[in-house]
Amino acid sequence: MIIRKGSFICCLLILLSGCWDNKDINHRLMPVVLGITGEGDQYKAYLQVPRPESDEMGSQVIIEEGHTINQIVNKISVNMESSIDLLHIKVIIVDKELAEKGLSDLITGFMRSRDISSKALIAVSESNLDDLFSKISHYKAPEGSILLDYFEKNAGWEPQIALTRIWQVYRSIHSYTRDVAIPLVGMGDTTFLNHTGSAVIKNGKMVGRISSDETLLYNAFSGHSTNGKIEVLDDASVMILGNQLMTKNKFENDKPYLTTNISFKVMILETKNNPSAEKIKKELDKLLMGRLEGLLEKSQKNKADIFGMGQYFRKEIPRDKLKNWRSNYYLALKLDLNVEVDIQNAGNLKIPSK
């Protein structure tokens, strides 16, 4: 009996230990940033791998070329003393040219293999990735990469930076009514990065760009908070404390109509020439309104529905027609915009009301 039980427990030890082909953590390289450019029909990948140094976190950049990302990873693994594990990649930076050529294959590959988390953020670089990655290891960051902190909501993120994940880009490849904007960055002179706006991605391809200020409105529309953004007017500068979106839709004579009310709550920071609250309100109103209208016009021209306005008409337009939302209905969309500005407070000093 004891022998039977003993051999059974030995069996359990072997079967349930979970030690199968696993590589210990000290034999794995876990890059956090992946940069990709296209060279001919090949990809060139840059992997930034954090390395713990004596008292801080350093990093190392590995560069390799290949036909697919997996081939590249495999090549690197062969040459390295440890194996590469893409599980912890948090940020993917793509060259602008590659983004304009189309990201569909790349993104579909990420979604298929699940090696790279679908939560990874994606950004487009306007400067050469060679330069970017040669400088990146000089900047030390607690999480292993400065790029990571740049996009982290609890670190360097600001409301004028679009925050788009791999799965959202994948959704835009297939969705009838949804496109995305992803951040555009370049090398900065005194800072590491320079945020230059957002790339408009339609069906996995970059079709246009919007400015940094316009991205703020994009974020407001997609439900991110715009807290903390500072708007500069002729007479004053204000800080946005919150935003709210109310939308009503109507579908008549095969034409979509949308009434949108966006209300911003602001706080006054600085003024010039002592303007009245009314004046500041009006000025801000005009500024945001003009910007929103311009943004909509631009995205209609690109036929890219980054606001997901087609979402509001899912009830009215049947699916076989919704398929042509971007080409048929989106261009005909009439938007009635109302921007409402509420000055919540004016800081420590009083402000004239008239």
Add this chain to the structure above:
Amino acid sequence: MDKSIQITVFYILTHMGLIFFLYPANIIESTTAAHWIPICIGLFVHILIVIIYLTGLQFFPHKDLVSIYTASGATMTFLFLLPVGVYFLMINIIAVRAYSEIIMIIFLSKTPLWAIMGLLLFSATYLAYKGLKAIFQTGLILAILVLPLILFTIVVSFQNVDWRYIYPIWNDDFSFFNKSVYYKSFFAIGGSFLFLGFVHPVLPYRPKMVLLSVIAILPLFLISVYVPIMTFGQATSSNFLFPYVMTVDAIQLSWLMFNRVTMFFLLGLVIFITLFMALVLWKTARIMHAFLPLRNQGLLVILLAIFIFSCALFISDWKEIEMIFGWNTPLRFYVVFGVPLSVLILGLRQTKGETTP
């Protein structure tokens, strides 16, 4: 002793294991809009057959399915008991093979298949060898350990939901009735309830409690389909093999110290599936025992496990799994409808015989 709690918990667990993997993709593939219509038809069928089955079983408080059929003659045995046995055997082979492939696709891409299958089957066989009580008690313990995690994941999976994807609510197109993939979705709907007829002599339960658990799992069917649709939209989620797993993957919680909630969710569900396999294995052995009265039923379990393992080794790819799944579907409908109805009819005949001697 009333064991209703064990039965209800087990009912919920096994259905969770069946729902969250293949069911959403089947439904999303069978129709493009108004998914609640096919789901609700399936759920209606589910409730109906469970009620019929429970009513039928109440006529035989001290007999399980095997003794009900063997007592009603050889015709009934061959007409119903044999198909049920074959059905269970096929389910077991499919479950072992399909779920090990799922584990491989989702997280253990480098582990050899036979090792995963071996591990799954080993735990299931051990439980089945120990008998019914062991299976159900394990179910209760695992539910206490794992269910909170699963429920947490289900709640946070609503994170990226865009409610407007729910439209259009209505669809006149009922073409899903012509699609074989819709009938495959009945794997989750009619996959597990038959155990109610095997356990009541050992673990008596109150039918009302079972109906309670039937109601408890209804929202899970809707959630498993609608959360992916509301996150990705129909056009995107129809590309996924496991839409719900993809949705769980997209959850971003910076305050949680674990990066991937998916792991906990999947491991929990795989544990539930192991329980399900243990039970099906035990049931198959119980039916075989009627034809092959060995002294030790445990030996049958082990022989069956070896047979299932070698069958599963012969299935080489996902296409073949789907093909066998397809073969299994007509048999499933026969069993899922035939067994509850026949039990009810046998029960009614029996009471008639008693009242008019």
